[in-house]
Amino acid sequence: DAGVTQSPTHLIKTRGQQVTLRCSPKSGHDTVSWYQQALGQGPQFIFQYYEEEERQRGNFPDRFSGHQFPNYSSELNVNALLLGDSALYLCASSNRGRMNTEAFFGQGTRLTVV
């Protein structure tokens, strides 16, 4: 079981550019959530995808968008990058059909905006 995998590991972008981050959930999981973690802080919820739809969203602007594919993998897109978007982006997968089960995280993508 490969667990949750994210790509790329590191990314450097210029302010104003667009970026796409990718996530493959743990085998057997159908729900993907994305989190942003600034340096020294806990992760902040961005949004969650299930059945290829955004089901819940945190307090993030529309510049943050996502997608879930039929194989449950997911993408996070960020447009018009700002310096403040520099952070560790974490993907978590879980099984929506099972109440009170663990969410497993990937290793994250470190995004640096210059």
Next chain:
Amino acid sequence: SQQGEEDPQALSIQEGENATMNCSYKTSINNLQWYRQNSGRGLVHLILIRSNEREKHSGRLRVTLDTSKKSSSLLITASRAADTASYFCATGPTGFQKLVFGTGTRLLVSP
């Protein structure tokens, strides 16, 4: 904004000692999960405790939950240098909706 807070923010101990971290949260929960994070990388799931449970064990880890006080504690017994990491609690309002994280406790275990 963070819902919960971990206490202390930082903890420094010697190998072999026990480490206790506390977490407080604000709203009703279905479960509470503890995670470990090494050097700003991914979160490793440690343990999940449900709202109807009071204590749970996993290896050297012991977690307690007091829903009346909206608090939880994580005890790591006989700590090792490899336990050096940041520890986060995360509350789940339901089984599969968003997790709300605290600010974390940075644990340093010296040989």
